[in-house]
Amino acid sequence: TRYMFSKKFRKHGTISTGRYLQLYRRGDIVDIKGDGAQQKGMPHKVYHGRTGRVYNVTPHAVGVIVNKRVGNRIIAKRINVRIEHVRPSKCRQDFLDRVQRNDELRNIAKETGVKTSLRRQPEQPKPAHIVKTKNNKPIFLMPLAYELI
Numbered sequence: 108t109r110y111m112f113s114k115k116f117r118k119h120g121t122i123s124t125g126r127y128l129q130l131y132r133r134g135d136i137v138d139i140k141g142d143g144a145q146q147k148g149m150p151h152k153v154y155h156g157r158t159g160r161v162y163n164v165t166p167h168a169v170g171v172i173v174n175k176r177v178g179n180r181i182i183a184k185r186i187n188v189r190i191e192h193v194r195p196s197k198c199r200q201d202f203l204d205r206v207q208r209n210d211e212l213r214n215i216a217k218e219t220g221v222k223t224s225l226r227r228q229p230e231q232p233k234p235a236h237i238v239k240t241k242n243n244k245p246i247f248l249m250p251l252a253y254e255l256i
Contacts, residue, residue, distance in 0.1 A: 108152050112143040120144070122191055129190065131169050135161045136196040139171060139188060148189025158196050159186075169193060 114120075122144050131137065139157050141149050148168055153175065163170030168189045175184045209225045216223045 111152060111155055112141045112149070114143055126191055126194075129195065131161050131164055131190065131193070131195075133161055133164065136199060137161055137169070137171060137193040138196045138198075139173065139186075139193055142191045145189065145191040148187070148192065150186060150188045150192055154184075154186060154188075158198060163187075 122142060137159060139150050139154050139159060141152070141155050154173055157173045159171035159173035161169050162172050162185065165187075168187050170185055170187050171193065173184050173186060174181050176182075205227075212223055212225060
């Protein structure tokens with residue numbers, strides 16, 4: 108915990124006002140990260156670095172539902188954390204961008220009448236090609252001979 112809640116290099120001091128002006132609503136996805144500059148309302152070290160969903164908002168804190176593994180099961184825990192120790196999560200941003208891009212592609216496909224696949228494709232293997240050795244002599248690699256000194 109000594110290093111877990113410590114501030115980053117050249118980031119010590121008071122918390123910026125932007126952290127207090129951040130607006131949280133029920134249903135928002137937030138990342139929990141304890142800030143050592145504010146000891147009040149700090150989350151337990153178990154929840155440091157976890158992502159949860161806001162279920163309650165008060166003037167100085169938010170209630171967050173976080174999954175915690177206990178033994179062989181996962182329990183949805185409800186914790187109250189001050190807003191200094193939470194920040195909006197970017198975990199859904201890639202998904203939301205993909206939804207927006209798919210909507211645009213779907214509209215273009217409807218206008219042109221061409222059928223397009225909106226599914227994600229895994230990275231395909233690189234196409235085959237021939238390596239020419241005319242001006243590119245091959246280099247033979249071999250281990251260095253062992254020498255006794």
